[in-house]
Amino acid sequence: MESKRITVFAGHYGSGKTNIAVNYALRLREEFDKVSIADLDIVNPYFRTKDSEKHLEARGIHLISSEYANSNVDVPALPAEAYSIIDDLSVRAVVDVGGDDRGALALGRYAPSIIEQNDYEYLLVINKFRPLTPDCASTIGVMREIETACRMKFTGIVNNSNLGDETTAEDVISSIGYAEEISKASSLPIRMTTVKEDLFDTLKDKVVNCTPIKLYVKQSWAKVTAD
Amino acid sequence: MAEKVLMKGNEALAEAAIMAGCRHYFGYPITPQTEVAAYMAKRMPLIGGTFLQAESEIAAINMVYGAAAAGKRTMTSSSSPGIALKSEGISYLAGSDLPALIINVQRGGPGLGGIQPSQSDYFQATKSAGHGDFHLVVLAPASVQEMVNLTFKGFDLADKYRMPVMLLSDGTMGQMMEPVSLDMGEIKEYDKSGWAACGTNCEREHNVVNSLFIQPDELERYNFERYERYAKIEAEEVMYDEYMMDDAEICIVAYGVAARVSQNAIDKARAQGIKVGMIRPITLWPFPKAVLNAAADKVKAFISVELSMGQMIEDIELATRCKKPVLLCNRVGGMIPTTEDVLNSINEANSVGGDK
Known part of the structure; x- marks a missing residue:
């Protein structure tokens, strides 16, 4: 898998950044001995990289997160250890940024060093089934807000268009035009089209850089009740 | 669609x-x-x-x-x-x-x-x-x-x-x-x-x-x-949803997230042959009193599954006129009952339930 030393995931709130970051870190670990994942989310108190901590540590991936993450102390703090992903050149790092411009603000602290080292990929996660980013113009709008907040330009796109458990192959195919339009308007390549594992075989030859992902955090209440 | x-x-x-x-x-x-x-x-x-x-x-x-x-x-x-x-x-x-x-x-x-x-x-x-x-x-x-x-x-x-x-x-x-x-x-x-x-x-x-x-x-x-x-x-204006109540001998009453956990527990209990169903209030006021009171003539016990110290259970007891025992299955403080917690209560209701 072609990768840079640091891969940063950002995007609209709820676009799927955290789960993609966890999946990506696990894939990197197959190739590299030292992989870290840094949770820079300062806006979301509930679903975070920290939820996958045991799973990540068991697979030899080092999780860097605020000591307040999942402590239920609602403090927007950043981990001091996050600098290690910049300073330690022997580590492959994945960075999970909080949603929207508000979440991306935290990345700004690290952006100058990441840009200076110039060995990074900064990926915008998009989902056309999210109500505030249903088309090219709105998604580009969110993208520009994020770039302004963190003072760092994206280098690629992850098309994660999905409807959760109900996603069908047709849903993913219907998002191709959306992703291509954003790619064209922003001059950014589509680095991945992420799909649920069970759709991978159907879609691998039909979408750009098709990448299977697992949903790592499942809850007892996850099943949908009848409506 | x-x-x-x-x-x-x-x-x-x-x-x-x-x-x-x-x-x-x-x-x-x-x-x-x-x-x-x-x-x-x-x-x-x-x-x-x-x-x-x-x-x-x-x-x-x-x-x-x-x-x-x-x-x-x-x-x-x-x-x-x-x-x-x-x-x-x-x-x-x-x-x-x-x-x-x-x-x-x-x-x-x-x-x-x-x-x-x-x-x-x-x-x-x-x-x-x-x-x-x-x-x-x-x-x-x-x-x-x-x-x-x-x-x-x-x-x-x-x-x-x-x-x-x-x-x-x-x-x-x-x-x-x-x-x-x-x-x-x-x-x-x-x-x-x-x-x-x-x-x-x-x-x-x-x-x-x-x-x-x-x-x-x-x-x-x-x-x-x-x-x-x-x-x-x-x-x-009373609204509620029923799940597997046709032949139920035990009736879970739960709303919101507790109802979702309960539904998963009911599926597991049914697989073990326990006849359990759920009445899920959608309006908490007005509370679905009539359907619960009618259910009390058919089931042997109720279970109130809630993320509180036993609040809705009082309305269930009132609605059913205490005709049948009502068990409490609860977690509080930010904890959510697990499917197993609810299953344990179902098993308990199955053994203790009966005419009061």
């Missing part, structure tokens, strides 16, 4: 409010409901609506009072401690017969409590959301789609009966993401010209919106009149 979108519960109810014609939102941030305010802050300016972050919860609820008095569809949202602060204003809304939607995305309590999900504001929502004799219609969604449907319905009921309605959600329901359809159909318009204080054009007498009645006989009359409306709501 309508196009679906993937939404968080908090965002879904905010968008549904906008689709229901709400253009006036007043709030104050608190976890785990802040997405409602954040979503409104983004959307309202784009559609000519008002998003206003008030200086406090008390200010926000009184701004809701003002917008409602002018005949506008309006709402506020908060989480448990913030709702407590709003309780005076909620009572004023009820005492002035004003329609409004109040969202409570519950978190653990009492006091500042914690930020994780809870259902411990059941008493507050259904019995005593403020001082004085009054009720709120209390709606309890158990999916993101229901967040949408019940927000839409909540505005309609508020206008129909001229009263505040509460959507009783919790942190889990607010934060979970599910695909939803936002196709809600037509908004039913209600004539508010007889009471709304929205300008006379010098063509009619002033409408006065007020909850102060100095003469006791007049205040009594308003109370009696209001309770006639409540009786009509109890007769006509």
Whole structure:
């Protein structure tokens, strides 16, 4: 898998950044001995990289997160250890940024060093089934807000268009035009089209850089009740 | 089929409010409901609506009072401690017969409590959301789609009966993401010209919106009149969902996130041959008394599954006239019962249940 030393995931709130970051870190670990994942989310108190901590540590991936993450102390703090992903050149790092411009603000602290080292990929996660980013113009709008907040330009796109458990192959195919339009308007390549594992075989030859992902955090209440 | 979108519960109810014609939102941030305010802050300016972050919860609820008095569809949202602060204003809304939607995305309590999900504001929502004799219609969604449907319905009921309605959600329901359809159909318009204080054009007498009645006989009359409306709501607006109740010997009663866990537990218990079903209240007030009372003649025991110390269980006992034992299966403080917790209670009910 072609990768840079640091891969940063950002995007609209709820676009799927955290789960993609966890999946990506696990894939990197197959190739590299030292992989870290840094949770820079300062806006979301509930679903975070920290939820996958045991799973990540068991697979030899080092999780860097605020000591307040999942402590239920609602403090927007950043981990001091996050600098290690910049300073330690022997580590492959994945960075999970909080949603929207508000979440991306935290990345700004690290952006100058990441840009200076110039060995990074900064990926915008998009989902056309999210109500505030249903088309090219709105998604580009969110993208520009994020770039302004963190003072760092994206280098690629992850098309994660999905409807959760109900996603069908047709849903993913219907998002191709959306992703291509954003790619064209922003001059950014589509680095991945992420799909649920069970759709991978159907879609691998039909979408750009098709990448299977697992949903790592499942809850007892996850099943949908009848409506 | 309508196009679906993937939404968080908090965002879904905010968008549904906008689709229901709400253009006036007043709030104050608190976890785990802040997405409602954040979503409104983004959307309202784009559609000519008002998003206003008030200086406090008390200010926000009184701004809701003002917008409602002018005949506008309006709402506020908060989480448990913030709702407590709003309780005076909620009572004023009820005492002035004003329609409004109040969202409570519950978190653990009492006091500042914690930020994780809870259902411990059941008493507050259904019995005593403020001082004085009054009720709120209390709606309890158990999916993101229901967040949408019940927000839409909540505005309609508020206008129909001229009263505040509460959507009783919790942190889990607010934060979970599910695909939803936002196709809600037509908004039913209600004539508010007889009471709304929205300008006379010098063509009619002033409408006065007020909850102060100095003469006791007049205040009594308003109370009696209001309770006639409540009786009509109890007769006509009860909503509930039944799951596997046809042959059930044990009946779980649960709402919101507790109902979702319970449904998974029921599936497991059924696989073991235990005949268990669920009555899920969708309106917590009016409470589905009649269906529970009828079920009490068929099942051997009830289980109240709640994220509180035994609040809804009292309504189940009242509704069923204590004809059958009611067990409590609960976790509190931000903890959610596991499927196994509910299964254990089902097994217990299966062994102890019988005619009382």
